Amino acid sequence: MPLPRYPRVQVRLQQEVDKVVGRSRLPSIEDQLQLPYIMSFIYEVLRYTSFMPLTIPHSTTTDTSIMGYTVPKNTVVFINQWSINHDPTVWSHPESFDPERFLDPNGALNKNLTTNVLIFSLGKRRCIGEQLSKVQLFLFTALIGHQCHITADPARPVTLDYHYGLTLKPHPFSIAVSLREDMRLLDVATRPAGAEEVQAEPSSHS
Numbered sequence: 001m002p003l004p005r006y007p008r009v010q011v012r013l014q015q016e017v018d019k020v021v022g023r024s025r026l027p028s029i030e031d032q033l034q035l036p037y038i039m040s041f042i043y044e045v046l047r048y049t050s051f052m053p054l055t056i057p058h059s060t061t062t063d064t065s066i067m068g069y070t071v072p073k074n075t076v077v078f079i080n081q082w083s084i085n086h087d088p089t090v091w092s093h094p095e096s097f098d099p100e101r102f103l104d105p106n107g108a109l110n111k112n113l114t115t116n117v118l119i120f121s122l123g124k125r126r127c128i129g130e131q132l133s134k135v136q137l138f139l140f141t142a143l144i145g146h147q148c149h150i151t152a153d154p155a156r157p158v159t160l161d162y163h164y165g166l167t168l169k170p171h172p173f174s175i176a177v178s179l180r181e182d183m184r185l186l187d188v189a190t191r192p193a194g195a196e197e198v199q200a201e202p203s204s205h206s
Ligand code: HEM
Pocket: 052, 054, 055, 056, 057, 119, 120, 121, 122, 124, 125, 126, 127, 128, 129, 130, 132, 133
């Protein structure tokens, strides 16, 4: 959604992946450290959308306190991640979508700032899928940037508005996804393992 909404961000993402990876192979996880703009884009999507605005509710097992506030036993508690991700004392212009906020003056990823993004919750029950999700988000974004170009329907401009729920869901939208080149690299990557060998050596039982 942010790619068709912010075409200049999409172009910058494509330029970075083209420069680092080139056009003769697909991006891989080994490229991650050399692609800080892609990582800053992902963190900004997580921060800005805060698509899991509240964590799963838990309940206190004893009387306790947090920052001087008393919280009695059996109180339902959850974290307002959306509010932390839009806190103006932490984020400048929190309502602007700006991946560059995560880049330092040298263009490297500001890891201190990325740790302020809260989307996988905190504490003992925080999401166990955090690292896996970040790997998947990186590969997905790098591949989309490398292989695809996404545009909005001029008759129905894309917004980043959402419906409320346990997760925030985008309003219905209309986009066009086109290939930047041909299917050659994708065909090779998605070919079943051993497919060439099977074609070269047909079974003697057939
Ligand atoms: C961007 C993707 C994801 C987001 C934003 C996300 C976010 C969350 C959040 C906010 C919680 C609630 C933590 C709490 O109770 O305070 C949670 C729990 C959990 N998540 Fe994720 N998650 C994501 C992907 C995944 C994936 C890929 C897996 C599995 C491979 C996963 C497995 C779990 C499990 C098992 C829990 C329950 C942990 C527990 O109760 O101890 N999540 N997740």
